[in-house]
Amino acid sequence: MTSLTECNCLQGDEPEHWRYVLCSIRQEISREEAALKELRTVESGQRKRSRLTDWITRKWKRRTGAPSTHVTTWSKEDVANWLTSLGLSQYASQFKANDIRGHELIHLERADMKDLGVLKIGHAKRLQSAIAELREKDMELRRESRRSGRKGASLSVERAPVETAPELPSLSSI
Incomplete structure (x- = not known):
């Protein structure tokens, strides 16, 4: 509960200050709403991404x-x-x-x-x-x-030639 002196003190503040306070509260609320929405989609197993x-x-x-x-x-x-x-x-x-x-x-x-x-x-x-x-x-x-x-292997001097098996034809060439 706020005291009477706090209320009197608040009345003397400038409108700009209150705009700032309201704006920051709105931003915080929107962040919280986004976090809740994300939590709900994660909990339900849905993902909303492109x-x-x-x-x-x-x-x-x-x-x-x-x-x-x-x-x-x-x-x-x-x-x-x-x-x-x-x-x-x-x-x-x-x-x-x-x-x-x-x-x-x-x-x-x-x-x-x-x-x-x-x-x-x-x-x-x-x-x-x-x-x-x-x-x-x-x-x-x-x-x-x-x-x-x-x-x-090409760098070694004493390498014997390797025999390779002939390549079998592919199924597409038959």
Whole structure:
């Protein structure tokens, strides 16, 4: 409860001061409303973000969420962290329980995903797309390591020629 002297003191203040006070109160209220709105959307599981923001976030997380360079060396924990980075953390425990490591991950097919409990089509598509990116990245890393291996080999003086098997034709060329 305010005292009489406080009330008298407040009456002598300038209108500018009160405008400032009211403005700061309005700003604080709007911040609180925004925080409450955000809390409600997080609690209900809904996220209100633009498609561009979602896409950028996914791309950034895929690049930074990868535990190591070679997917085939990932552990169960690495796979679980990767799933979390994709926003699919609800499947992490099922992947762990089924001992899905990096090598198994890049060979997963749609039927395997159903067996692992990935029943939502959107989640399956997101997972398939991300796995395809991992396969592509793994192939690039293998090519780079072969190239760097060849460069190092060309520097050695006493290297015997290596015989390579002839390349088989692809299915598309038949």
